[in-house]
Amino acid sequence: xxxxxxxxxxxxxxxxxxxxxAVHGVDFSLEPGEILGLVGESGSGKTVTAFSILRLIRPxxxxxxxxxxxxxxxxVILPESAVRAIRGAKIALVPQSPRTALNPVITIGRQIxxxxxxxxxxxxxxxxxxxxEALEAVGIPDASRRMRQYAHQLSGxxxxxxxxxxxxxxxxxxxxxxxxxxxxxxxxAARILDLLRDLGQRTDAAIILITHDLGVxxxxxxxxxxxxxxQLVETGALxxxxxxPAHPYTxxxxxxxxxxxxxxxxxxxxxxxxxLLRASPxxxxxxxxxxxxxxxxxxxxxxxxxxxxxxxACHAVEAQRANVA
Amino acid sequence: xxxxxxxxxLAKHFRVGGLAAITERLRGIPTExxxxxxxxxxIAAGETLGLVGESGCGKSTVARCLLRLVEPTAGAxxxxxxKVTELGRRALxxxxxxxxxxxxxxxxxxxxxxxxxxxxxxxxxxHTELLPAQRRERVHGVLAAVGxxxxxxxxxxxxxxxxxxxxxxxxxxxxxxxxxxxxDEPTSALDVSxxxxxxxxxxxxxxxxxxxxxxxxxxxxSxxxxxxxxxxxxxxVIVEIAExxxxxxxxxxxxxxALLSAVPIPEPGMRRQRISLSxxxxxxxxxxxxxxxxxxxxxxxxxxxEPVQLREITPGHWAACHLIDTRGANLTTPT
Amino acid sequence: xxxxxxxxxxxAVHSRGAEAWRILRRxxxxxxxxxxxxxxxxAAALASLIAPFDPNAxxxxxxxxxxxxxxxxxxxxxxxxxLSRLMYAARLDLLIPFAATxxxxxxxxxxxxxxGYAGRWVDQIIMRAxxxxxxxxxxxxxxxxxxxxxxxxxxxxxxxxxxxxxIYIRLIRGEMLRVREMEYAEAARAVGxxxxxxxxxxxxPNCIPPLIVQATLAMGFALLTMxxxxxxxxxxxxxxxEWGEMTAEGxxxxxxxxxxxxxFPGLMIMISVLAFNLVGDGLRDFLDPRMRGVRS
Numbered sequence: 024x025x026x027x028x029x030x031x032x033x034x035x036x037x038x039x040x041x042x043x044x045a046v047h048g049v050d051f052s053l054e055p056g057e058i059l060g061l062v063g064e065s066g067s068g069k070t071v072t073a074f075s076i077l078r079l080i081r082p083x084x085x086x087x088x089x090x091x092x093x094x095x096x097x098x099v100i101l102p103e104s105a106v107r108a109i110r111g112a113k114i115a116l117v118p119q120s121p122r123t124a125l126n127p128v129i130t131i132g133r134q135i136x137x138x139x140x141x142x143x144x145x146x147x148x149x150x151x152x153x154x155x156e157a158l159e160a161v162g163i164p165d166a167s168r169r170m171r172q173y174a175h176q177l178s179g180x181x182x183x184x185x186x187x188x189x190x191x192x193x194x195x196x197x198x199x200x201x202x203x204x205x206x207x208x209x210x211x212a213a214r215i216l217d218l219l220r221d222l223g224q225r226t227d228a229a230i231i232l233i234t235h236d237l238g239v240x241x242x243x244x245x246x247x248x249x250x251x252x253x254q255l256v257e258t259g260a261l262x263x264x265x266x267x268p269a270h271p272y273t274x275x276x277x278x279x280x281x282x283x284x285x286x287x288x289x290x291x292x293x294x295x296x297x298x299l300l301r302a303s304p305x306x307x308x309x310x311x312x313x314x315x316x317x318x319x320x321x322x323x324x325x326x327x328x329x330x331x332x333x334x335x336a337c338h339a340v341e342a343q344r345a346n347v348a
Numbered sequence: 349x350x351x352x353x354x355x356x357x358l359a360k361h362f363r364v365g366g367l368a369a370i371t372e373r374l375r376g377i378p379t380e381x382x383x384x385x386x387x388x389x390x391i392a393a394g395e396t397l398g399l400v401g402e403s404g405c406g407k408s409t410v411a412r413c414l415l416r417l418v419e420p421t422a423g424a425x426x427x428x429x430x431k432v433t434e435l436g437r438r439a440l441x442x443x444x445x446x447x448x449x450x451x452x453x454x455x456x457x458x459x460x461x462x463x464x465x466x467x468x469x470x471x472x473x474x475h476t477e478l479l480p481a482q483r484r485e486r487v488h489g490v491l492a493a494v495g496x497x498x499x500x501x502x503x504x505x506x507x508x509x510x511x512x513x514x515x516x517x518x519x520x521x522x523x524x525x526x527x528x529x530x531x532d533e534p535t536s537a538l539d540v541s542x543x544x545x546x547x548x549x550x551x552x553x554x555x556x557x558x559x560x561x562x563x564x565x566x567x568x569x570s571x572x573x574x575x576x577x578x579x580x581x582x583x584x585v586i587v588e589i590a591e592x593x594x595x596x597x598x599x600x601x602x603x604x605x606a607l608l609s610a611v612p613i614p615e616p617g618m619r620r621q622r623i624s625l626s627x628x629x630x631x632x633x634x635x636x637x638x639x640x641x642x643x644x645x646x647x648x649x650x651x652x653x654e655p656v657q658l659r660e661i662t663p664g665h666w667a668a669c670h671l672i673d674t675r676g677a678n679l680t681t682p683t
Numbered sequence: 684x685x686x687x688x689x690x691x692x693x694x695a696v697h698s699r700g701a702e703a704w705r706i707l708r709r710x711x712x713x714x715x716x717x718x719x720x721x722x723x724x725x726a727a728a729l730a731s732l733i734a735p736f737d738p739n740a741x742x743x744x745x746x747x748x749x750x751x752x753x754x755x756x757x758x759x760x761x762x763x764x765x766l767s768r769l770m771y772a773a774r775l776d777l778l779i780p781f782a783a784t785x786x787x788x789x790x791x792x793x794x795x796x797x798x799g800y801a802g803r804w805v806d807q808i809i810m811r812a813x814x815x816x817x818x819x820x821x822x823x824x825x826x827x828x829x830x831x832x833x834x835x836x837x838x839x840x841x842x843x844x845x846x847x848x849x850i851y852i853r854l855i856r857g858e859m860l861r862v863r864e865m866e867y868a869e870a871a872r873a874v875g876x877x878x879x880x881x882x883x884x885x886x887x888p889n890c891i892p893p894l895i896v897q898a899t900l901a902m903g904f905a906l907l908t909m910x911x912x913x914x915x916x917x918x919x920x921x922x923x924x925e926w927g928e929m930t931a932e933g934x935x936x937x938x939x940x941x942x943x944x945x946x947f948p949g950l951m952i953m954i955s956v957l958a959f960n961l962v963g964d965g966l967r968d969f970l971d972p973r974m975r976g977v978r979s
Contacts, residue, residue: 208566209607237540262617266616280569281573283569
């Protein structure tokens with residue numbers, strides 16, 4: 024059984040201008056020890072999806088339909104008290120902007136020790152020692168001195184490691200890392216990715232890595248899921264997603280990224296992310312697609328398997344397969 | 349090609365303030381932050397020089413020194429022969445017509461209370477004698493050049509998306525037809541899918557307006573695309589400078605090699621040999637003589653304690669490292 | 684490759700009038716406050732047309748009479764109609780605090796901007812001066828100044844302005860310190876603006892919002908100070924009437940039963956000060972370009 028299995032997740036936000044479907048019909052699953060890269064532009068719904076898993080969607084947003092089955096329980100229908108036992112404990116989040124996620128007026132030692140007191144029921148002194156161990160486990164040198172420092176005294180990379188340490192405090196089964204390398208220097212980012220990869224191998228925790236950087240995905244992830252305007256357009260194993268993507272959006276994404284290993288003709292993705300207000304009833308990529316068909320503007324494509332670990336939501340791809348078959 | 353910009357021994361030292369610093373100075377402990385410590389380079393007209401390096405290397409300080417937004421401590425900057433570093437206040441203001449900058453954070457760089465039109469028009473009001481109608485025409489022209497519709501002229505920054513804001517920044521920088529533009533991390537605050545669009549825009553503008561760029565970025569792949577030559581900075585000095593192709597295919601300095609090996613490539617299974625630098629970036633106040641990378645370099649030897657200069661290893665390819673011989677041999681074994 | 688406006692939430696900017704109406708609709712409190720101010724101002728302005736009586740006309744026959752169909756708010760010892768007196772007094776009670784606040788704002792903003800932007804010794808000197816003035820309780824300061832300068836209308840405006848200026852200097856200086864570090868300040872320099880233009884055109888407009896709320900509060904406080912001065916006999920000279928002075932007169936009648944002589948003027952002061960305080964938020968929102976097109 025998968026560690027987590029999401030089916031048909033749809034999240035809606037009510038605004039003055041009308042309902043906005045930030046996430047529509049997302050399906051994916053994760054096995055223990057797997058690292059999934061959740062890729063997409065700003066506004067694609069990746070963070071909303073992650074927050075839904077943690078049941079952190081608050082009004083004016085709400086989960087409209089769908090199920091998120093984690094270790095046998097559907098998180099969508101679980102009562103808040105049960106979710107709280109899972110949040111931070113079994114499923115942990117490493118948020119964007121680590122420095123702002125840390126409390127600026129409390130030492131990081133107290134922040135991390137508090138987590139051990141809360142989740143493991145430890146006494147403060149024992150929790151402090153565990154905190155030091157946790158910082159060392161994420162590669163922070165001179166950990167006992169760092170425990171007494173404040174967030175502003177730490178570099179960006181160190182803050183990120185602290186957040187990861189805090190997320191790991193309760194030995195979660197699922198770790199969600201939201202843009203963990205954005206804003207970090209390349210070499211620091213590389214080390215953070217090493218850390219995450221290592222974690223996946225050591226602890227058997229699954230990781231959802233939210234990013235817009237395909238290079239990051241290539242270095243760390245086993246599988247990739249690509250989102251566009253709230254919809255999941257393609258999922259698959261890393262190899263096939265980066266070498267032979269089927270969905271036009273994934274293909275466009277790859278062509279729009281400059282590389283240091285070869286010269287490519289940069290092709291920006293045409294158009295812009297469509298407004299989610301009064302979203303099209305059909306495929307939300309139709310407006311930007313190079314070869315839309317008539318059916319694309321009216322009917323939403325469903326995610327269907329085209330390979331052993333490769334699913335695409337695209338009418339054109341399905342039509343081609345039907346022709347070939 | 350004629351040289352447009354010439355920088356010679358540029359240095360910027362910041363004095364640390366506060367009581368602790370004063371007592372340290374009395375005890376003879378150095379308290380200057382040497383953000384930029386003697387760099388020299390040239391940019392030819394129409395060329396794009398890329399400047400890469402990680403946080404704290406001094407590249408943003410270099411940008412600000414070039415425009416004298418921050419006063420250099422030492423060194424000379426010449427724009428087509430005019431000594432920028434020696435200009436008086438008024439002359440400097442007039443020179444701003446020719447040297448412009450695109451700032452990193454598109455939101456912070458735009459005045460929240462000014463409309464797009466007003467901001468783009470301002471350089472024209474300050475530096476030209478154009479009539480309002482002519483100014484309006486120029487503004488519309490430059491908006492079109494950066495790919496924004498004329499209807500956005502009356503908008504305010506908060507009504508624009510990140511990509512649009514950055515284009516407004518670019519429009520403001522080019523409206524006075526400058527010769528030289530410093531691009532300070534122009535894509536860092538943008539979504540990765542918008543970056544390529546902006547890079548292509550910068551390329552198109554460069555070609556159509558004949559602009560010369562200093563392209564500062566930590567997005568090394570973008571620099572590879574846009575720049576003709578690249579300089580790598582570390583702790584306030586340039587450690588390597590070469591033509592783009594040469595730098596990426598044959599990096600010589602250990603820092604450059606470490607940097608390039610850390611850039612993720614969107615190709616599965618490309619686990620390259622990573623050259624890691626040990627430790628963290630040291631503080632800029634207590635720099636020992638000799639190579640600044642010494643404490644972290646996997647190839648360091650005793651010779652590295654001696655001061656090191658940029659040497660031309662092969663024509664056009666300069667590096668500041670004791671361990672590269674004049675034939676440009678690459679180091680392969682870490683000590 | 685032209686991009687149309689990307690924001691999905693806000694359509695193109697409405698007219699300022701429509702915008703103002705939307706802010707008012709969102710803030711019923713602000714709407715009430717503005718209504719009160721408008722009503723009182725109109726009554727004051729049109730006093731000569733709509734006041735039932737000449738405020739200084741005495742009528743011994745109806746002296747000290749309570750509110751009646753003849754004199755809606757009663758009369759005083761000399762038979763002067765209170766309603767008319769209140770309406771005429773409103774002119775002074777609105778104009779003087781307004782003039783004082785406006786001039787204090789202008790001077791305080793400029794000096795504060797100078798202190799904040801120039802920094803170093805200019806800042807030090809100005810701030811020490813500000814602190815010395817602020818060491819005096821406002822009312823004591825006002826009393827001292829009136830005693831020294833005299834109590835003509837102009838001098839009262841000056842006195843009230845002086846009590847407010849240091850506050851604005853401090854506020855603007857604080858905002859200026861924050862705003863001059865912003866990247867758009869640097870961009871303004873990079874574009875070639877001289878320092879005075881950077882301060883006046885780019886930075887100062889961004890420092891004003893906190894000042895708006897403070898100014899409306901201060902206007903209320905100025906009114907109270909003026910009333911207090913009059914109460915103490917240091918304010919407006921008769922025969923000009925003013926709410927504070929009328930309250931002072933009326934207080935003498937607290938022991939006897941002529942309640943209408945102090946309640947109504949006191950009520951006017953209270954309502955006006957309250958209205959000034961409450962209008963501040965709405966006004967600040969109206970002046971902020973970021974609030975345009977924002978839905979509640």
